Amino acid sequence: MPSSPVNDALVALVRHLEERRAHGEEFVWLSPKARKELRELPKALVAAPPRTAPTPPPQPDPTPPVAQARVEPDPILSAAVATPKFVPQGATKSEKLAWLAQRAKDCPEVRALDSLRETLIFSTGNPDARILFVGDAPGPEEERQGEPFVGPAGNLLTKMIAAMGLKREETYITNILKFRPAVPNQGESTRKPSREEMAVCLGFVQAEIEVVKPEVIVALGTLAALGLLGSEEPVARLRNRFHSFEGIPLMVTFHPSYLLRYTDLSERRKVWEDLLLVMEQLQLPISPKQRAYFTG
C-alpha cells in the first residue's frame, strides 16, 4: 500500500489490533463514530498507482488520520479509554486465571496510563468459588502482601465471610484495579481510582467472573457497583436486592472500609441483611442466631 497519512494510520491500526489479538483479545469495543469512520475509510485510501505511471506528487489529505481520531468514552464508565476484552488461555480455571494475572502484569494499556504502581495484586481464593467478592483497589497492606483485602478492611471482610459460615479460602476475592493508584510521596496514602484506571482494568474482572462462574457476586462499595453495573447510584439505593451481571445475581453492599468509619450497629446490620440475602440465594444454612446478628 502506498504511503499516505490515511494508509499509514490504517497499517498502524492493523498492527495494533494484531498485537492485541496476540495478547488474547478477540473483540474490541468501537464507538458508533469510530465504526462510521472505519466504514468510510476505503474512500480515503490512496490507491496504488499503476506500475508504469509516474508517481504523482503527494497531495495534502484533508481527512485526519484515524490514529488521531478522538477516543470515545468507555460505555460503562464514561472514561476516555476503551476496556480491553480478554479471552484467557488454559485448560483449567486456575490456568486461565494465571494467564489473566500474567496479562495484567505486562499490561501495556495499564502502563500507558502511567498512574498506577508496579506491584500486581490480582486476586485470591478458590477458582471454583460459589461467591465472588469485588472491591475497588488494593491499598498499602495489599501491596506489601500481594493479596487483595488483607489490610483493616480485608480483616473485616474475612470476619463477614466467617459470619456467613464460610472460610475466606472458599470464596474468590478480587478488585476492579489490579494495582494500587499512585500518588506523589506515596507512603501509606491512597486515592480514589480514576475512571480511566477502572476502564483499563475492568476487562480483567469481567474475564475473572467468566472463568470462575460464581453463583453470586457481591460488589463492595460504589466503585465496584459502578464498574460492574455502570450505575452511579449510591450504595444505599442499590443494596438489599439482586441486580444481574451477565445473568449472575449481583448484590451491592457497603464497602468494609465504610463500616470501619461508621461503626454504629445499624450500618453493620444493613450489610448483614444484604449478606443474609446472599446466603439465601446460595441456600446456605442460616441459624436463628445468625438471623439476629447486629440487631442489638
Ligand code: URA
Ligand atoms: N479495599 C479494596 O477495595 N480492596 C482491597 O483489596 C483493599 C481495600
